[in-house]
Amino acid sequence: MTTESILLVGRAARNGEEVLRAHVDRLRRRSVVDAVEVATYDREPVRELRAQFERVAADTVYAVPMCAAHTHETTDRVPRALSYLPGDVRYCEPIGGSPAVTEVLAARGTELAPADADVSLVLVGFGSSSKPHHRRTADYHAERLRERTDYGAVLTCYLLQNPAVECVRYGVSTDRAVAVPLFLARSEATEERVPTELELDRGGIEYAEPLGAHPRITDAVQAEVERRRALAVGDVEQSASVEAQRTETRRPLATDGDGRRR
Known part of the structure; x- marks a missing residue:
């Protein structure tokens, strides 16, 4: 057998x-x-x-x-x-390329901020200029979220390539935003680097959990x-x-x- x-x-x-x-x-x-x-x-x-x-x-x-x-x-x-x-x-x-992940990203975002026109959703990926896989994955989910949710805007940013995480705050046009890390689990990147570069202490951006379990x-x-x-x-x-x-x-x-x- x-x-x-x-x-x-x-x-x-x-x-x-x-x-x-x-x-x-x-x-x-x-x-x-x-x-x-x-x-x-x-x-x-x-x-x-x-x-x-x-x-x-x-x-x-x-x-x-x-x-x-x-x-x-x-x-x-x-x-x-x-x-x-x-x-x-x-x-x-x-x-990460599964359609089911779009649902998890939406769920993580709405746990902290409602999906309406006054709120932006930011997807934070790893990203690398030599490996475009993360960009394609983030763009795929961003497009699906634009079609399937009522967020005022859905943006993408990355740790290692443009648009960079530290710049995304200046691209948000709404008063409120929620950032969702496109990572499976917590790591030094999700718990230290991303929060620092998003300048969460300035307010205006909620920060969600990774995809997790x-x-x-x-x-x-x-x-x-x-x-x-x-x-x-x-x-x-x-x-x-x-x-x-x-x-x-x-x-x-x-x-x-x-x-x-x-």
Whole structure:
């Protein structure tokens, strides 16, 4: 009998493991697959994930990067670490691009400020000029929020690229705004850098919680696993997928200090 497992892979942020465990518990109760596991890393994905991955026992593993959008780590280093997983590894897209995330962002915003014409909603992403994934993700949700909510304006800003977080206050045209971090869990960025650069002590901007353990994020994980399962029905679709190519072409090298023959 073929067994399937979901593996949630994330950063060891301040409440990262707590958030991941909440999604693991929910997925286990839903009996989506035979097993649901979690693996976290701090600075060196290949070195830190290797032992965790080697303990996973399943014929098919759906590895889900638990972040808003791809980074250098999820496009390069995490795929290298995936070579230590047994069986058929199906690498999924980050959960941040799911339509369900739009609902969570709206919910986080309205917890602090009503969605009306006198309030602006600000999405705060990580962002990098060399990796446009976060910009595309933030723009996607911003457009959906403009269509689906009554906020006077929906703006985007980023830690590492323009429009920068420290400048967004001057682009808000309403007297009141709420900023929602497009991050899964709390981190140094969400708890220190973003509040400082938004100058929250000046007032006028409410600051919401990250996506966290919201049930719709669990739904996003499940939907992505089901998408990858459907793509893998035919060998042609699986071999052609971007995620599969990343997994196959990012094997650890001997020069990494973690390479081994498979």
